[in-house]
Amino acid sequence: MTFTITANSLVRDIVNELPKASDIFKQNRIDFCCGGNIPLAHAAAQNGLNLDNIIEDLKAVFEKYENAEKDVEVWTDSDSQTIINHVITNYHRVSEEELTMLSPYVTKVSRVHGEHHPELVKMNELFYEFKKELLDHMVKEEEIVFPLIKELANGTARNPEEAIKLIVELEKEHDHAGEILRQIRAVTSDFTLPVDACGTYRLVFARLEALESLTFMHVHLENNILFPRYIAN
Template identity: 60%
Template sequence: MTVPFTTDSLVRDIVNEAPKTSDIFKKYRIDFCCGGNTPLSTAVNGKRVELNELMEELTTVYESSEQSDDMAIWTNSSSEDIIQHIIERYHRPLDEELHSLSPYVTKVARVHGENHSELLNVFQLFNELKKELLEHTEKEEATSLPLLLSLEDPQTENREEIIATIRELEKEHDHAGDILKQLREITNDFTPPADACGTYRLVYKRLEMLEGDTFMHVHLENNILFPRYI
């Protein structure tokens, strides 16, 4: 099997070809969504992995993965279908998870924050992320994504203004990505301490799952949907 990427391929293109490679990039803290427009050879700079070693891992994942993966399907779907998928697969579950997880984050910070001061930062960062993402998804559905679809009509006016709104979405994605990176850093890759209770461990596990879903959500928009118009 010929691998369709090289060390010069963009990180986002590798994930488009084989979505399961996102797990490898996440393991080495290589940004494949907001910073996905970076050659693999450059992305490894400063990371705890050698380029050849990373290529071997990516190749293994590619060769063992089925090409019916979610992201591979959406690269060939209409923009309308992609947007509906984003709303149903990411926006709705995200809204539910942010509201459901919030009281657990608050409880863990209150009960364990005195002995584990990083939990106070987790509390602050989570609430910043929650506010950011809820406002962002609401704006996307109400205005930004419908405006994006209007660009398919060559008679649409104010095209540059519409594109500017999409650029603003990308900046908001960057901000959310930065918060998630900070959360991963201060939680030692979402690793709970030995004395962590069940709720403490639950919070870390769900934060890591939230990170994974958010990164794939942003990748779908930044690297598959938006480039069709920008």
Template identity: 60%
Template sequence: MSVTFTTNSLVKDIVNIAPKTSDIFKKYRIDFCCGGNTPLSTAVSGKPVQLDELVQELNNANENADQSDDVAVWTNSSSEEIIQHIIERYHRPLDEELHALSPYVTKVARVHGGGHPELLKVQELFKELKQELLEHTGKEEATSFPHILTLEANPQIENKEEIIEEIRELEKEHDHAGDILKQLREITNDFTPPVDGCGTYRLVYKRLEMLEGDTFMHVHLENNILFPRYF
């Protein structure tokens, strides 16, 4: 029997149970990764949706969900399996996409920035996001993930509090990346290119939106499934 979501359901729990609901939260600009520890009744504040309609939409998505969906599977996986999945499914493609997309962002800002000055801000934000995410994922793989697995093997390890504080810092970095993505969505009008936008212009906006979606799911796996195991 499937779970029925209510106004008191936490956003993160809803996405854990029915990952496809993340698309609904993105549509209404409701943060399900960094701000996922929030009940629906609070999350809808200031959003263009009625609470009862949102609850119904989420329950409909849950009823039609594919039970083999990504996040639902990882909820019951070991930390080692989750970490390996994060590296292979998110870190490696993220590194490739950030480097591949960078010249397109620069080109669009150079060619169209005169008529669309918001592109200069897009370029600035993307550069900040790229640096933030590459440094963050590099640190996770080099130190944070090994420390988490050490804590997993020995929950009473002497430097347990230091590792927990390190995890807290990762969450703060997630918040910063999330803020940058929110700014990008706002300044691009939900990644909607103008009518005079060329093919490259449209490509950049589409790939930025895909980058946002992948980053949200990446952060959700860490913030709401992996990290809470150690608090």
């Protein structure tokens, strides 16, 4: 995939193609919702911004999130330490950032459109349940289970049975997080937008779907590559 954003790209089209661009626009007070039907150069000029800097920021977002490793099977032959470091850097940190940045948008869409689209109220509840579950889960992995896996890998684990028990618990937590994501997809009818969906509405659905994909890849690396090395499936 190639970075194609230019000065003539419409603000709304940039967000549609690269949802996380909304964070850059929000930081720079560029209206990507109601006022998004203008070229990026015009939006930058309106706000007294340096166009080249905005494009560079957008390119950084593109490279960080759109050019992420897609073929995770490459990790099959990697050692556990390498996989753990990759998960923490590319999934834990990225998920934490996205959950933080996406939260106000989810809340806003639920508050503004919930009266006419009550499913958004449920979506909001499910999102915050998922957010808490995943954040707690990642802390547990980093502070407790990953260090135990490293001990299992190098043969220094003092209580292998307890370590394996905790790994099994993580898999169950993965199942629960997956069920919450399934409910979010169901309540939004597979992220189907109504005819009256505004830019923020579209943004939330696009980023929720991207968050779902990110989580699935996170779980795949652990459930299907890392954990089977230490537990029987």
